[in-house]
Amino acid sequence: xxxxxxIFAALLFVAILPSxxxxxxxxxxTGLSCNVCHSNPPELTAFGRNFKLRGYLLTDTSRKDKIGxxxxxxxxxxxxxxxxxxxxxxxxxxxxxxxxxxxxxxxxQLSLFFAGxxxxxxxxxxxVTYTHAxxxxxxxxxxxRYANDAKLGGKDLEYGVTLNNNPTVEDVWNSTPAWGxxxxxxxxxxGPIASPLINGALGQDVAGLGGYGLWNSHLYAxxxxxxxxxxxxxxxxxxxxxxxxxxxxxxxxxxxWQQNWGSNYLEVGTYGIYMNSYPGAVSGPEDRYxxxxxxxxxxxxxxxxxxxxxxxxxxxxxNLGATFAAGGATTAQNHLNTFKLDSTYHWRxxxxxxxxxFSTTGNADPLLYAPAALTGSNNGNPDTSGYIAQFGWWPVQxxxxxxxxxxxxxxxxxxxNYDGALRxxxxxxxxxxxxxxxx
Numbered sequence: 093x094x095x096x097x098x099i100f101a102a103l104l105f106v107a108i109l110p111s112x113x114x115x116x117x118x119x120x121x122t123g124l125s126c127n128v129c130h131s132n133p134p135e136l137t138a139f140g141r142n143f144k145l146r147g148y149l150l151t152d153t154s155r156k157d158k159i160g161x162x163x164x165x166x167x168x169x170x171x172x173x174x175x176x177x178x179x180x181x182x183x184x185x186x187x188x189x190x191x192x193x194x195x196x197x198x199x200x201q202l203s204l205f206f207a208g209x210x211x212x213x214x215x216x217x218x219x220v221t222y223t224h225a226x227x228x229x230x231x232x233x234x235x236x237r238y239a240n241d242a243k244l245g246g247k248d249l250e251y252g253v254t255l256n257n258n259p260t261v262e263d264v265w266n267s268t269p270a271w272g273x274x275x276x277x278x279x280x281x282x283g284p285i286a287s288p289l290i291n292g293a294l295g296q297d298v299a300g301l302g303g304y305g306l307w308n309s310h311l312y313a314x315x316x317x318x319x320x321x322x323x324x325x326x327x328x329x330x331x332x333x334x335x336x337x338x339x340x341x342x343x344x345x346x347x348x349w350q351q352n353w354g355s356n357y358l359e360v361g362t363y364g365i366y367m368n369s370y371p372g373a374v375s376g377p378e379d380r381y382x383x384x385x386x387x388x389x390x391x392x393x394x395x396x397x398x399x400x401x402x403x404x405x406x407x408x409x410x411n412l413g414a415t416f417a418a419g420g421a422t423t424a425q426n427h428l429n430t431f432k433l434d435s436t437y438h439w440r441x442x443x444x445x446x447x448x449x450f451s452t453t454g455n456a457d458p459l460l461y462a463p464a465a466l467t468g469s470n471n472g473n474p475d476t477s478g479y480i481a482q483f484g485w486w487p488v489q490x491x492x493x494x495x496x497x498x499x500x501x502x503x504x505x506x507x508x509n510y511d512g513a514l515r516x517x518x519x520x521x522x523x524x525x526x527x528x529x530x531x
Contacts, residue, residue: 147239172208473505
């Protein structure tokens with residue numbers, strides 16, 4: 093406890109340094125404060141959602157010079173570069189085998205953003221990230237988009253084209269995986285043995301091109317197709333040592349309806365992906381994944397405060413023909429059901445408190461979910477459930493101090509001795525502290 097108090101004191105000292113006055117590139121571009129677009133980054137407000145739909149643009153897009161000539165070069169008045177610096181410390185309920193407690197990330201993550209308007213009707217967010225675990229920089233979430241507007245049936249239509257590298261990263265709601273809760277989390281905890289494909293498995297490993305539209309400020313639709321690109325692997329793609337190599341293209345779909353009544357806001361929708369994949373190759377037997385999913389987002393202001401709720405349900409059906417033939421599964425037909433619900437109360441853009449629950453269930457498969465110390469399943473079952481409690485403090489809008497406690501009721505199919513090496517689900521509980529700097 094004394095060590096934890098010392099770390100907290102250090103975080104608090106850094107948080108009040110004068111450098112806190114700096115703001116990210118979108119705020120510099122628009123002249124607006126961070127809380128106009130974000131209730132709690134990366135949570136988007138209604139204004140922030142519209143800003144993203146319009147191609148990350150809110151500038152004078154005139155291309156004429158001072159004497160009225162059309163210019164061939166588009167340059168914004170501010171350089172569209174931002175930096176994110178994340179420092180953290182993670183304490184464990186029980187030490188992982190042969191390791192120390194209190195894993196420090198200094199930094200856990202350092203990200204450079206090229207974000208803003210690049211041309212008339214064209215903007216984007218491109219993120220390059222250094223991670224402590226890998227000790228190198230790599231391409232992170234990136235979304236480039238062309239946006240415009242028109243009329244359809246006498247109603248406004250906002251439409252565009254997106255080029256991105258992570259299914260759901262193009263979404264404007266925080267109920268889908270790429271921008272969903274938890275906004276930041278430990279990089280050194282023990283992860284469950286199973287998770288649906290659409291829940292981050294393809295992030296930064298694919299390239300996608302798609303189109304989207306919002307009609308009458310209510311109905312949203314998006315269709316994007318993805319191909320494997322495997323950053324850091326040989327080009328063209330050989331598929332060697334890669335779990336997923338897309339056969340043809342993998343279509344991603346998204347549809348949502350948003351509605352306001354009184355002070356209430358609600359979005360309900362569906363999203364998902366269909367993918368045929370060659371494991372470890374670019375030809376031969378295939379595995380098939382279908383991930384139909386449903387989500388909602390609710391918001392309700394209370395004066396200067398805000399309550400929001402996000403929920404998502406993913407039902408994944410797989411036909412692992414290739415994995416089964418190779419002896420990696422006892423049955424080709426498998427399924428996973430994943431549910432997550434989180435709610436945050438924001439006090440005047442200074443404080444936030446979040447509670448969340450999550451659950452993944454599926455059929456047992458002792459080969460697909462094999463026993464292994466710490467990370468495996470003793471009974472071949474992927475069932476995992478738990479909760480998260482998080483408190484955040486924003487002394488200024490570009491600095492966040494977070495405290496997060498994550499607990500497991502069940503892990504990889506059991507509450508006790510889940511891995512066959514006498515480790516219990518609650519042993520993977522973590523207390524996580526983070527200092528998040530954005531400038």
